[in-house]
Amino acid sequence: MFSKVSVNHPLAYFFLAFITMAGLSYINFLPGVVNALAGSIGFSDAQAGQIVALNGYGGLLGSTIAIFLVRRMRWQQAMYTCLPMLAVIDTGTLWIEDYSVMLGWRFLAGLFGGLCVGIGFSVLARLNNADRAFGTLLLIQFSLGALVIYLLPAFEMLLGAYAVFYLMAGFALLSLIMMLFLPSLATDHKPVKQSVLLSELNGNAVLLLLAITAYQLAASAIWTYVGRIGLNAGIHADHVSLSIAMTGLLGLLGAMLPVISGNRFGRLSWVITGVALSIISALLLSVSPLTPLFYITSMALLFFSWPAVQSYLLAVTADMDGTGRLSALAAVVSSVGLATGPLLASGLLERGNFSSMLYASALVFLACLFLLFKPVQAQEKAENPVLSSHYQSNTKDPI
Template structure:
């Protein structure tokens, strides 16, 4: 009995593809819970916890890099089946790993297969007709999953143990495997509508855009990795910290909905700049002393609202610059660089539980991404306007 395929432009196709792209490195969405589990119930130090998630991220970088050379040469569905199945086995096997050195290597391996899934997933999302909706849906799912897991994981850990977070990772991968049979086939390379931008300018703008994505992800993931410990370090009750992160994470849904609903009708640049400014304010609020529960919640709300909006708009620009999906796969790589480097940077700037230096560094890093993004986003908006005008002439 054959499974009925979902049409390519159906909302469920966008949802399923975005969910599968998310599942490869799903731990990023509830990173504070992973860090808290490693540094709490599993007995690793704060610095060791940051290094484990950093190695997991660098494995994602390796996998996404390999995917750059695969996306134009392979059929994405058989490859995704294989890599998801291997990732599920590794995530489940982590339940029996308790040695620090083994944990580092095992999570690096998990990151490698997860990165392959993410890289292939990004290339498929980029080939859909509406990249703003595709990547907005991806970020919408990421923040929904993050809030749900952060809220429910403490109860699950109390019922099972601190390793429950790795069971959650495996569950998302298994669900992705269940979605795969319903997805339509897509061509390996969609070469429609090459950019009218001169090649040197295209290369320059692509480089600036990749740097902007990397720099923003470094700062965001650095704050995200330690936001739970920042709250605990300010003597905020642990239950209040978990509830606050979960509740404010729901604002990420609103940020992700901006490109899903509005697309690029009102331009992307203003949304990106506004999101970066809100991210800077968030890092500065978290650095204040004393950090009150109100300041803590406000800071997280600003970050969680702006993060998905900024990333989805930048990824949509990437998809429009190269419809084959390869540049979007490169964006997955540089995003992995940022997500892996953020916790590593944060762990190197910790000072015996003092997060001030780390947060100031994150604020400056956010700000630098704002300057990097100006030229490529403006150029792509201009190119898109010219192409649209030529179609009606």
């Protein structure tokens, strides 16, 4: 009844990336979710942050469970179960007014969403071009996030305070439709290399997972409060939303790097540049007094770097382990960073002063730079003999 697309068709990459994104879609427009919860819905700022954090930790649990499911059940069956449940829970949020019930309800949403994300990561990792797969995922995340943040005020006027939850449910239902056009990937695995998870995680895998966690932690800490930072800089609230949406579009360019270039020119130089730009972004935001020019420039640097760095690091995890289990584990540690970043940031805030949080984020970015260097370089040597000989020639003692 439905025509299946080829596993190597660009639409297959797009559909799978969108389905993976839909699991925890709220992260893409997190400031809008927090504003809705702490605004017309009626929760306090602190309660809104805690609700979002519980949603994130539910996603962490779901992604963890996915690690043990990816090789024990068909991924399509799991998605056909989790996506409808996610849509029902997101829609049911409209009738919940009690804070304690909301905490549990959003944790449950995170659980099913995390399952979708973990399973989706493992499937993306088994596609032939992991750089394109994860680049497409980040491309969708940033484009959709910018679009939703820009249009959310209009949606709220049309649908009410819970408009953002209607959108989440809509993304889950749209993902179900996309599932109908996807082929089975049961026999389309990449050649399985030695799985680092079947015995034990080797040192490079651990360093890479720590780097992913560190980057997500620092980036999400800034992302959570980027709106408040703009208001503190004296920018009008409407202009803050517009600035976030417009600079967020630069994430499209960052996400396009791995989609276009893949691994043809290596990944190490790209990720080093991206993390360095992220450090500069955090430091620019900490300048006092913060001018609108510095504010917009810093957001542009971060939003350009974020998708490129993450997609390249995720592609490295896919190359390290052809079974997809390491990529599912990468989804878990990514959730750890995304859920912990807002909590860490809130603990470092001072009255009207974001400097401590921003300096801490810059230091975490710097730690990420040291963590990723060895595993990314080692994988480039293993995958590209030309780059390997180049590294060797550069490390020989001069005669």
